[in-house]
Amino acid sequence: MKFIKPLFVASAVLLVTPSCDVLTQLPNMTTNLPLSEAEVSAGLKEALTVGIRNAVTQTSATDGYYGNSLIKIPFPEEAQRVKTTLTNLGLNSLIDDFEESMNHAAEQASKKATDIFVDAITKMTINDAMGILNGADDAATQYLKRTTENQLISEFEPIINSALQQGNVTQYWTDITTKYNQIPFVEPVQTDLTGYVTERAIDGLFVMVAQEEKEIRENPQARINDILKRVFGSLDSPQI
Template sequence: MLKKLIVVPFLALALVSCGQNVNLGSVLGTVLNNAPLTEGEVANGLKEALVQGITNGAKQASAVDGYLGNSLIRIPFPPEVQKVESTLRNLGLGGEVDKFVTALNRGAETAAKEAAPIFVSAIKQLTITDAFNILRGEKDAATQFLKRVTTAQLTQAFAPHVQKALDATQATRYYSDIANTYNKVPFVTKINPDLQAYATQKAIDGLFILVAQEEEKIRENPMARTTDLLKRVFGSVNN
């Protein structure tokens, strides 16, 4: 078996180098279909699953209405100032509030376009031990691992994109107008929350929700396993 594990990849690579149109995954899948999973296969399979989930999740999030039209990840008015929303609606300024919420979610959708490469870079931290633990873990084990090791890095890297998107969609201006209007109301407590931090966190939370959904599909639905390696790695769990 050890010889087979060593020889097959080199055979496939040799065919490729000779100009043959060879799918390395197919070669390995055919020869090793009934062989025990190797550590490398598990690690690579998990990385493929994460990349696939992240790519699909980021694509969904960055589409028009990716956040705004999805009740699971739609970013609402900041909770610590929700009283502002009701007060302004009572003052007949509901249209301005709606513009702000729309712009806030458009900002997240725009920023989500930058998410995939940040996530993919972080996947390189996945070790073989991590891979085996994730493979046998809960249905969102890979997502939870990614969240645990990348949230701080993602927040730092994502924040500038969110701020730029908020400015471009005028969410910052809308919120400033709303806050200034509200602060003029007699006897209210003045507000000035950190809109960037709120939007960044909610945008990242939404992405992780979508990635978790994609991971669950790969684990539960064989049709979602788009490569031989994914079929082999995740199929072993269900066997």
Template sequence: MKKSLLICCALLTFSTGCETAQQVLNNLPASTTGGVNTTQIAAGLKEALTIGTQNSANRLSAVNGFFANAALKILMPPQAQKVESTLRNVGLGSVVDKAILSMNRGAEEAAKSATPIFVNAIKQMSITDAIGILRGGDFAATNYFKEKTTAALTSAFQPVITSSLKKVDATKYWGDVFTVYNRFSKEPVNTDLSAYVTQRAIDGIFHEVSLEEQKIRKDPAARVTDLLKTVFGSPLAQKN
């Protein structure tokens, strides 16, 4: 019975044409649904995902959103650390620092374009997507966004990041140094700095989205509107 209720809820959440499921849920007693109607259920789940992705993008697009976040700060890749140390030892530390700052500033600027991409993915959720998210575990929504938005985020992020890196000649510097380095290394470094930073920026966005998803699912204090409190505090929302 619990599983049937959950499937019906998912069908209703992102579809207006599922008359059979609509009739089943409408006929359930108020004690089963917690008094929450189908319109509230649909709106509440969509609102939760929208708020979560907006919060993530807003944090990371602020100045120092990446640069001052120890978990997300974009640094030289591990295989390039020997080269970085060498450059610092010969007095080129300021050049490396400028490149690192530029990488993070580019990621912060690019993050501003994330929200509309996530919102569009929410609008396009199918019935199957909704069922998967509701039944798929703690990170089901994050995994959905990874599948549906990575290509669009890459297209939106990379030009912004490339522009930021060019301001301090970071792209040229990276390419020149690591093209030579790769001739002698068994662990070659990707000479496409823009691609590297873009991937790190996208990883950072999804990391923040996953944190927001956990808050909405598990922390009542994160349900910042009356609608979220009503829907996610109902007995129906607690059934797994």
């Protein structure tokens, strides 16, 4: 027997039902009473909190970036010619050390994300929550990106800069660019390494947050507590 995905059902309800009648369309599995907008908001906040904690746990673990092909931070794109040239010169180990250290810096910084995300979730209004419920599959992720990206940059940059220094990444980069720039007739390379790693670290974090959002929306097994089951699971119904 097929079941309609809960967010699709919710979207249909919100699109065809006046706002004053929305509450009567979301039954409570336990009590058979309608869910209020406040309960829907609480459920979505809980869903986001669960999701971001899972995402940050993954990214901040050892090799959370370096071992994940989806978010691993690669050699700077604008300096790919440097990587190619140095690889041809047999300097692969220097490049490997550099890439690994960049990713470990991102893993350290991502630990700061939880408090920033939780603060944004706490400030979410009921209108925000209902918009997410009725929005695209990544509506919650986009909400977090809008409301936290600037603060994430501010928090991540000093941590990443410090980690790059401690992990000798800056020295690796100096060694790499120095060797490259000494090659006759090449165009010298200069890259804002801290800015690059910060940007890619935040991008990777949101990739993982989006995965968590998708999981909670689509997988009943991911609804790990009663309030999530009420908001999402109670909307599952047999397809007629």
